[in-house]
Amino acid sequence: MIARRSLTLFAGLFVLFCVxxxxxxxxxxxxxxxQSFAYALIALGLNIQWGYGGLFNFGIMGMLMLGGxxxxxxxxxxxxxxxxxxxxxxxxxxxxxFAFGFLLVWGAxxxxxxxIRGGWKTAxxxxxWAAAYIIYRSQIDVxxxxxxxxxxxxxxxxxxxxxxxxxxxxxxxxxxxxIVGKICLGLRTDYLAIAxxxxxxxxxxxxxxxxxxxxxxxxxxxxxxxxxxxxEFQASGTPITDSFIYARLGFLGLVLIVLIVAxxxxxxxxxxxxxxxxxxxxxxxxxxxxxxxxxTSRQLEVFILGSVLMxxxxxxxxxxxxxxxxxxxxxxxxxxxxxxMVIVGGAGNNWGAVFGAMLIYIxxxxxxxxxxxxxxxxxxxxxxLGWGAIPEIQSRASQMRVFVLGVVITIALRYAPRGLIPxxxxxxx
Amino acid sequence: MALIELKNVIGGYGxxxxxxxxxxxxxxxxxGVIVGPNGAGKSTTLKAIFGLLKVxxxxxxxxxxxxxxxxxxxxxxxxxxFVPQEKNVFTSMSVEENLEMGAFxxxxxxxxxxxxxxxMFPVLREKRRQPAGELSGGQRQMVAMGRAxxxxxxxxxxxxxxxxxxxxxxxEIFEQIxxxxxxxxxxLMVEQNARQALAFASRGFVLATGKNRFTGTGPExxxxxxxxxxxxxx
Amino acid sequence: xxxxxxxxxxxxVGGVALGSIYAVGAxxxxxxxxxxxxxxxxxxxxxxxxxxxxxxxMLACQALGISVPFLPTGFLVLPVAMVLTTIIALxxxxxxxxPLRKRGAKPVTMLIASxxxxxxIQGLIRLFFGxxxxxxxESETKQLIRIPVxxxxxxxTINFTQPQVxxxxxxxxxxxxxxxxxxxxxxxxxxxxxxxxPDLAQVSGINTKVVVRVTWIIAGSLxxxxxxxxxxxxxxxxxxxxxxxxxxxxxxIVGGLGQxxxxxxxxxxxxxxxxxxxxxxxxxxxxxxxxxPFEVPATLAIVPTEYKLTVAFVILVVVLLWRPTGIFKGASx
Ligand SMILES: Nc1ncnc2c1ncn2[C@@H]1O[C@H](COP(=O)(O)OP(=O)(O)OP(=O)(O)O)[C@@H](O)[C@H]1O
Ligand SMILES: [Mg+2]
Numbered sequence: 002m003i004a005r006r007s008l009t010l011f012a013g014l015f016v017l018f019c020v021x022x023x024x025x026x027x028x029x030x031x032x033x034x035x036q037s038f039a040y041a042l043i044a045l046g047l048n049i050q051w052g053y054g055g056l057f058n059f060g061i062m063g064m065l066m067l068g069g070x071x072x073x074x075x076x077x078x079x080x081x082x083x084x085x086x087x088x089x090x091x092x093x094x095x096x097x098x099f100a101f102g103f104l105l106v107w108g109a110x111x112x113x114x115x116x117i118r119g120g121w122k123t124a125x126x127x128x129x130w131a132a133a134y135i136i137y138r139s140q141i142d143v144x145x146x147x148x149x150x151x152x153x154x155x156x157x158x159x160x161x162x163x164x165x166x167x168x169x170x171x172x173x174x175x176x177x178x179x180i181v182g183k184i185c186l187g188l189r190t191d192y193l194a195i196a197x198x199x200x201x202x203x204x205x206x207x208x209x210x211x212x213x214x215x216x217x218x219x220x221x222x223x224x225x226x227x228x229x230x231x232x233e234f235q236a237s238g239t240p241i242t243d244s245f246i247y248a249r250l251g252f253l254g255l256v257l258i259v260l261i262v263a264x265x266x267x268x269x270x271x272x273x274x275x276x277x278x279x280x281x282x283x284x285x286x287x288x289x290x291x292x293x294x295x296x297t298s299r300q301l302e303v304f305i306l307g308s309v310l311m312x313x314x315x316x317x318x319x320x321x322x323x324x325x326x327x328x329x330x331x332x333x334x335x336x337x338x339x340x341x342m343v344i345v346g347g348a349g350n351n352w353g354a355v356f357g358a359m360l361i362y363i364x365x366x367x368x369x370x371x372x373x374x375x376x377x378x379x380x381x382x383x384x385x386l387g388w389g390a391i392p393e394i395q396s397r398a399s400q401m402r403v404f405v406l407g408v409v410i411t412i413a414l415r416y417a418p419r420g421l422i423p424x425x426x427x428x429x430x
Numbered sequence: 431m432a433l434i435e436l437k438n439v440i441g442g443y444g445x446x447x448x449x450x451x452x453x454x455x456x457x458x459x460x461x462g463v464i465v466g467p468n469g470a471g472k473s474t475t476l477k478a479i480f481g482l483l484k485v486x487x488x489x490x491x492x493x494x495x496x497x498x499x500x501x502x503x504x505x506x507x508x509x510x511x512f513v514p515q516e517k518n519v520f521t522s523m524s525v526e527e528n529l530e531m532g533a534f535x536x537x538x539x540x541x542x543x544x545x546x547x548x549x550m551f552p553v554l555r556e557k558r559r560q561p562a563g564e565l566s567g568g569q570r571q572m573v574a575m576g577r578a579x580x581x582x583x584x585x586x587x588x589x590x591x592x593x594x595x596x597x598x599x600x601x602e603i604f605e606q607i608x609x610x611x612x613x614x615x616x617x618l619m620v621e622q623n624a625r626q627a628l629a630f631a632s633r634g635f636v637l638a639t640g641k642n643r644f645t646g647t648g649p650e651x652x653x654x655x656x657x658x659x660x661x662x663x664x
Numbered sequence: 665x666x667x668x669x670x671x672x673x674x675x676x677v678g679g680v681a682l683g684s685i686y687a688v689g690a691x692x693x694x695x696x697x698x699x700x701x702x703x704x705x706x707x708x709x710x711x712x713x714x715x716x717x718x719x720x721x722m723l724a725c726q727a728l729g730i731s732v733p734f735l736p737t738g739f740l741v742l743p744v745a746m747v748l749t750t751i752i753a754l755x756x757x758x759x760x761x762x763p764l765r766k767r768g769a770k771p772v773t774m775l776i777a778s779x780x781x782x783x784x785i786q787g788l789i790r791l792f793f794g795x796x797x798x799x800x801x802e803s804e805t806k807q808l809i810r811i812p813v814x815x816x817x818x819x820x821t822i823n824f825t826q827p828q829v830x831x832x833x834x835x836x837x838x839x840x841x842x843x844x845x846x847x848x849x850x851x852x853x854x855x856x857x858x859x860x861x862p863d864l865a866q867v868s869g870i871n872t873k874v875v876v877r878v879t880w881i882i883a884g885s886l887x888x889x890x891x892x893x894x895x896x897x898x899x900x901x902x903x904x905x906x907x908x909x910x911x912x913x914x915x916x917i918v919g920g921l922g923q924x925x926x927x928x929x930x931x932x933x934x935x936x937x938x939x940x941x942x943x944x945x946x947x948x949x950x951x952x953x954x955x956x957p958f959e960v961p962a963t964l965a966i967v968p969t970e971y972k973l974t975v976a977f978v979i980l981v982v983v984l985l986w987r988p989t990g991i992f993k994g995a996s997x
Contacts, residue, residue, distance in 0.1 A: 480867065482867075484864075502866050502867050502868075502869050503866075503869050503870065503871045503872075505869070506868070506869030507869065512867050514863070514864065514867060517863065517864060518864060519861075519864070520856075520857050520860040520861050520864060520865075521858060521860060521861070522856065522860045522951055523853070523856060524859060527853055527856075527857075530850070530853060530859045531854065531868045531870065532868055534850065534854055534868055534869050534870050535869040577868065581868075581869060620876065640688075661985070
């Protein structure tokens with residue numbers, strides 16, 4: 002049943018992409034395809050967390066930003082001016098200060114070993130936190146000010162291959178997910194939602210304001226591609242439009258490989274004992290806990306695994322866009338959009354997540370031109386009637402995307418609450 | 431005419447029916463007691479009367495009017511009141527506020543009824559300003575019953591009013607129930623202390639697997655050797 | 665002394681103003697959570713919507729030449745904006761949440777539905793107002809009130825704006841009204857009863873639909889009030905919502921979700937924490953610099969101003985770790 006239905010849906014999606022491709026041209030559709038596959042990877046990450054594990058992550062944006070920052074750092078060229086200056090030394094001292102602060106807090110939290118307990122331990126921990134913060138700030142502020150005063154104003158990158166950057170994006174997201182998970186995973190769903198969104202806002206504030214690391218609002222560009230750029234094709238004599246198509250197809254191939262590998266692994270894990278256990282935990286927390294399963298560490302695994310995919314996806318998007326602009330990240334575009342993808346596609350079903358990602362991404366992207374066309378029509382009509390034209394059609398139309406997204410998720414929740422390709426509920430003895 | 435009559439009631443929570451044909455009839459002067467093993471559907475019967483689950487077949491007639499599947503906010507003004515088995519007080523609210531909530535559907539002055547409840551359960555007058563969550567189990571049961579009496583019901587449904595009470599309190603609460611009944615309120619209650627409760631029941635119902643197995647006056651049921659053997663522990 | 669007044673103007677006055685806004689918003693969140701048992705994420709957008717309605721009403725008043733001396737028109741139209749927002753809130757419930765509730769949807773589904781509402785309101789507001797900023801004080805002036813301190817050598821005055829005074833008054837009135845409603849009125853008590861034990865409330869004959877409606881009426885009108893106050897204090901823009909919904913949730917959680925008084929305390933706590941965190945404490949240290957063993961730096965804020973919004977989350981995370989149900993006991997469901 003569901004297999005037939007998903008086949009039909011995917012066929013429909015294919016036709017939709019073909020139609021849009023025909024309308025917008027091959028260069029544009031290849032761009033949309035790359036991005037929607039990257040989003041599919043991110044949606045797969047959320048599907049692991051929410052669909053498998055029942056973990057409500059509202060902090061997807063933070064993971065994407067970390068992935069982007071990672072690939073920026075790894076793949077942009079080295080700035081010799083920075084490495085020749087005192088910057089690395091100052092940063093090293095800041096790092097030492099951080100480590101020292103970490104040790105302080107860690108020590109305070111273990112103070113009960115030496116007989117300091119209760120209120121005294123709490124007080125000691127607070128003092129340790131404050132001291133660690135002051136020590137770290139005293140070093141990092143100096144380093145940041147120094148680096149931001151250098152001619153380049155930031156530390157630059159490492160000049161390595163972008164794919165390494167994607168990997169590092171996954172690693173960075175995993176590290177962040179470990180910390181976030183340790184802090185938040187014991188919480189009830191709605192608290193978890195607020196806590197994760199809070200943490201992703203903290204990540205955003207940091208990456209946006211640490212100019213020495215990310216150039217902040219000045220943005221980093223261009224970020225190199227792992228595959229040949231259109232300019233390289235043009236240099237060898239390919240016509241401009243074709244060069245874009247070839248270059249994007251190259252990138253697309255790489256993204257597809259990552260997606261397929263991830264999909265295969267995730268799908269296998271889902272069918273295996275690990276996936277069964279995850280679903281058991283999700284569906285019946287209490288029973289699973291009483292069966293002696295270590296729930297928190299299983300959930301932490303899921304949270305980290307999903308975040309890794311998000312980090313890689315975020316890194317791919319930034320590489321592809323060739324610009325890292327921390328200010329451009331928005332919860333609507335980078336958290337809620339993914340949620341709509343997974344809910345509409347079908348939480349708990351990987352095919353559903355991928356389908357939802359592609360469908361919603363294309364809907365999201367074409368809502369803008371479609372509403373522009375619509376508004377132009379209305380505007381002409383109202384001008385004819387003598388009511389005047391609609392002002393600023395272009396900027397208004399781009400806001401329609403948000404509205405359409407809201408309508409889509411509302412309809413989905415009402416009429417297909419389990420998604421278009423719902424989870425296959427296996428009856429297990 | 432009976433105050434309430436259940437005719438062949440079938441119903442459940444959505445899956446397979448839990449009640450498979452329950453028949454009951456209570457007069458205004460009656461104390462009805464439902465006994466039976468755990469999971470027999472005793473609580474479910476009370477919930478069915480009170481519109482908390484779907485009745486698919488049969489009828490429930492209260493004061494000559496069919497009331498199956500009517501919701502509580504319609505039933506309470508008609509004169510029905512229900513004390514659930516557990517979580518039957520508002521723990522964060524004071525005793526007096528709990529009583530006021532019982533009178534929610536009333537539009538007339540309910541001060542006299544509060545006084546009446548306080549006269550019946552004098553402890554509650556002392557604790558009127560205390561949150562109900564800070565009371566003992568027995569006191570809570572009194573608050574719960576008081577709350578249900580605030581709507582001046584003609585039929586009071588009680589689900590295991592003696593649950594968790596020490597033997598002395600069990601007797602006390604039964605005395606109160608008889609007192610309430612004397613004041614003109616018909617009672618239909620579920621009880622685990624079956625012998626004790628049947629002793630003062632004018633109507634007794636033995637329920638098993640969602641069906642009446644035996645019906646009679648309380649003393650009759652106690653005297654029936656078969657009932658005694660299978661349901662009253664010999 | 666001058667330094668203390670500077671501190672008072674920045675931290676205390678600012679904190680009271682911000683705290684009032686957060687408190688009024690957080691009450692709505694907490695009430696909805698208590699009665700409907702889900703985190704209403706679209707609350708920030710309801711606030712923004714209320715503020716834009718007030719803004720439109722103000723424009724209408726100015727066009728019609730309606731004004732009252734000494735009262736910013738924004739406050740004059742506030743009651744009407746509250747009523748209109750309430751009507752919309754009831755409509756949102758009927759259109760978006762009630763059908764799911766009827767189906768018995770889980771709180772998580774309701775939370776996701778509220779994201780849908782967020783997106784729809786955001787989209788509509790941006791559609792009509794673009795993404796720029798608007799001010800309630802284009803054609804009116806924001807009156808600054810200066811109170812001189814009658815002490816020797818004091819040159820600074822205690823400063824606050826007229827909207828800030830009115831905000832505090834509005835908040836006090838709203839909180840008192842809510843207090844009397846919840847503790848004295850039949851419906852208010854029914855609301856507390858339903859938050860405490862929804863099944864028993866139903867069994868008692870309380871009409872739960874009416875209680876839900878009352879909840880939206882209170883939450884909607886308070887949202888309009890908080891949103892308008894925020895817009896009057898700073899400025900009006902569509903992404904106001906996102907910047908405000910998080911501190912408000914932080915306030916509600918810190919106070920214990922479901923606890924109205926907790927939400928008020930949480931609101932002020934977060935408000936003061938934010939103003940205190942970005943305050944330049946060296947101002948206070950400078951007069952006693954001679955007695956200090958270290959040199960007082962030019963700026964000594966707990967966090968740089970850019971990180972103001974993160975203060976709420978740090979408090980939130982600490983509270984969640986230290987006492988997950990809030991500083992006051994929160995709802996346990
Ligand atoms: N909310 C519910 N949803 C589905 N099934 C239920 C629900 N409540 C009870 N049941 C089922 O209905 C049956 C009868 O339950 P009920 O509570 O009426 O038993 P009871 O006779 O009151 O038992 P006890 O003496 O333990 O209180 C049980 O098998 C139970 O599993
Ligand atoms: Mg029972």
